[in-house]
Amino acid sequence: MRRTSPDLLLTLVVAGRAADRFGRKPVLIPGLLVALTACVLFMSASSVVVLVIARFLTGVAVGVVVSAGMAAVVDLGGPDRRRQASLAASVAMVLGAGLGPLLAGLIAQETAEPVVPIFAVELVLLLGALVIAYRLPIPRPSPRQPSTRQVTGSGLHLPSVPRPNQNQVALGIAAFAPGITATSFVLSLGPSLLSTLLGVSSPLIAGGTACVMFVTATAVQLAVPRLPARSILILSTGATLASMIALVVAVNGSLAVPLVVAAVLAGAGQGLGQLGGLSLIGTHVPSNRRAEANSVLNIGGYVPAGVLAVLIGYLIDAVGLARGATLFAAILALAAIAGGALISTSPEVAAEADTHPGLMSRARGRTVK
Template identity: 55%
Template sequence: MSETRTSTVQAVDERTPTGAEKPDHRAVAPLWWIWLAAWPVTAVFVLSNAATPLYVLWQRDIGFSKGMLTVVFAFYIVGLIGSLLVSGVVSDRVGRKPVLLPALALALAACLIFATATGVVALIVARLFTGIAVGAVVSAGMAAVTDVAGPERKRIAALLASCAMVFGAGLGPLLAGVLSETAPAPTVTVFAVEAVLLVTALVVVLRMPVRRPQVRAEGAWVRVPGVPRGNGRQLLLGVAVFAPGITATSFVLSLGPSLLSGLLGTTSRIVAGAMAFVMFLAATGVQFAVQRLRRRTILTAGAISTTLSMVTLIVAVHTSAVAVLILSALLAGAGQGMGQLGGLSLLNSSVPPQRLAEANAALNVGGYVPAGILPVSAGYLSDAVGLTSGATTFGVVLMALAVIGGLVVLSTRRQVTDPA
């Protein structure tokens, strides 16, 4: 009797207008709810890169170097990784909504700070807040999509969560580029529009049909996120390909406008935003294209794409070829997309729900650490030896990491042969 009662209580939604019981977790939610559950991920990731085309304005008005620009960008990584140390574990223990709602509030605060920024410190704080919000979303938000989808639709959940992330990441700079060129108060209008998107995401989270956790993990609340015993190999395989891919796209986001300025002689924010958008559009489209392939094939293709991205980046900066630079961005987006999809699919298929948010956090920590360190290093190196030499060095290093990631996947068969 007591066990039945406990199960019934745990099936209650975290917050509902009536306090009514929700169906058992195994009940299938409508497909549209899975898509809608991915919207908060998209909305927060729009913010994550919305500032990209605006840095040229802030550099002009405030005055700071390419090295300082990458530091501002890196504080996003600092906030994100700090958030990942907490948000995944907390989400698995107390639920998705108690993590997502404060994250969305923090994202709204970041919008306000961006819109009123008059110095580098304000930009750093706004990027820090953005990183914290993104860290919560990539752990709790992406796990919430899987929760809504249910155990029978883990593949579509991994696909939609991953695509929501990369589509939002690409939509942000495009929206910012267009609005900042065509609307008044360019650094204000962009974040006012984004605030509206975040409010709609807040409504979605409040109504989202997810429950409190039935089984709570043990251990410290703040820790380096990990995976259950026996799932370390899946995490390693995902990080091996995802990390070089997201580092490549991070480089394009942080120094892409400077490269375009050097190659094209233009500071058009629409062009910079469009390049970032097509990069992440490629990341979105390629995931739909390869979703039915085997995980090993997806991960191998992701490593190859990132490698080719670095080859074309080196060619672009030495030949001043804009078309080759855009090709490099497209390949970088495809590499991140396939690495992300392959990693999430491996974790979704093997990690129990009560550890899934933490596992997602672990994957992203593994990806974002090099994505923060290497572009910052490239930015300061570019200040010292020139953009061409700095970009070339970055390309060679990341190419080596992508090749190593591909070799790791090829050397491991058993964990990645099932359909994605």
């Protein structure tokens, strides 16, 4: 897909804990500076070594943003708007993931030498983000909160979640992991297959596929903010399951329309899974462990997305596209079914649904009537 790499995973191990211990800004601002450095290296790269370094730095920057950055957005929302802040953080992530490839595809389509213009646009956006992050009054997490572990010690430790919140984060992973794995595979397979089926070779095919997928992920999140987390997560697993069915039809029938449907549904599955997971973290995990919990959620999603995509790539080389893609879809469909079953029977999200502010307000309205 785009972000599953050792540099990203290593950063997730470190960045969340650091952001919870030292504050969001001391982690987020260096992360944005790293992103700016990577952008400049991409613009001026004259060798593969420079490109590898730039790609490594990009993974580091992404790891910082999805851990410390998302936690900072929820912190800014305050205790009364955590659900809305979680929605804003999740929508920003997937919308950027969709608009970036589309913009790059448009520039590549219209420009003979697109590298510098593409990364010049990114440079401007990153500079704006750096200024905003510097000026925002991001509160530092309280060092002491009831029933939580103080983040202490030195050295490299795997990120963890407070014991009372472990099941909640695990349920987020149960939906988010199949969803992001589906988008990873559809993005790696879809553009080339779609180009073959349509008989068209254009950078807009890849950019358009990613854009459609992540714009869908954005739209579905904006459509469900008042639903309880359990409903959002179950919808995520259902969308992922339907995406895999459409993918099997597309690959075995060499059909373009089911492939587009698979991309749309995969985007919906990832977007809903990400929103549900971030909502549970934002509303339940204490602020001085929130960035670390974000790291756990993302590690739980990115690891299977990366591992499965690589393994299925080798399998497709050995047995062919149709059989390999069908096996992948079957594995992911089973994972989505298992995740949906786990979520639907979990007391953690059931309790969250009972106390969801939207449902409570409607219940109060019925009582008044």
